[in-house]
Amino acid sequence: MAAVMSAMQASVAVNTGALSSVTSSANGRRVMGKSLSPPLVSRTGLTVRCQAGKDGLREAVDRNTKVDITREDVLRNMEQNESEKKSVFGTIPSSGAPYPRSEIERRPETGDNSLGSLFMFDGAAPETINGRLAAVGFVWALLSEKATGLGVWQQLFNPGAAGLVNFVAVVQIITFASIIPLLKGESPDSRRWGPFTARAERWNGRLAMIGFAALLIDEAIRGMPFLNGIH
Secondary structure (H helix, E strand, C coil), X not given: CHHHHHHHHHHHHHHHHHHHHHHHHHXXXXXXXXXXXXXXXXXXXXXXXXXXXXXXXXXXXXXXXXCCCCHHHHHHHXXXXXXXXXXXXXXXXXXXXXXXXXXXXXXXXXXXCCXXXXXXXXXXXXXXXXXXXXXHHHXXXXXXXXXXXXXXXXXXXXXXCHHHHHHHHHXXXXXXXXXXXXXXXXXXXXXXXXXXXXXXXXXXXXXXXXHHHHHHHHHHHHCCCCHHHHC
């Protein structure tokens, strides 16, 4: 669900840029190389209506899904949550250390949200993006096996496997849509809709990564597509 929210935000951001470009061009009296007179620009309410629609969509999404995470919330969690007092290697996070970093330093909402920081080992990007891609990849691999009869390894080395090309395109879209909110200082924890929470997504992503790895190992050992082996 967080992936869907991120994709919607990316779409709104792209539309915002497009509308700003149209508005700027209209104010400059030129659109698509054609001169526009001031009366024509003033008579059309398209920009105003689009602006209202864009803002309405953004407000509706934020109202139903946004969770504000403040500095005080993060500090309180660091104080109360035992898992935040030590890293997975048993090391206590310290301020200014490259790894492990304290939660307040690694969170996009309160810390450094540059690409370098986001893609560090304990950054917000790696697990978020890998989990989403693994979930999509696992389902995609099984559907492609069902449609073509080819296992994952066969699909990788089969020039005619157009589904692989489409999946590569989907990877770019999901990665781009996941990075945009992080760069704006918003982690997956900042969005929630009913049972669709960042915690649920993280566990689903972890299970999907394990499942996809198990799928590759199973097909490599048995030498046949996974679905063929369960008939």
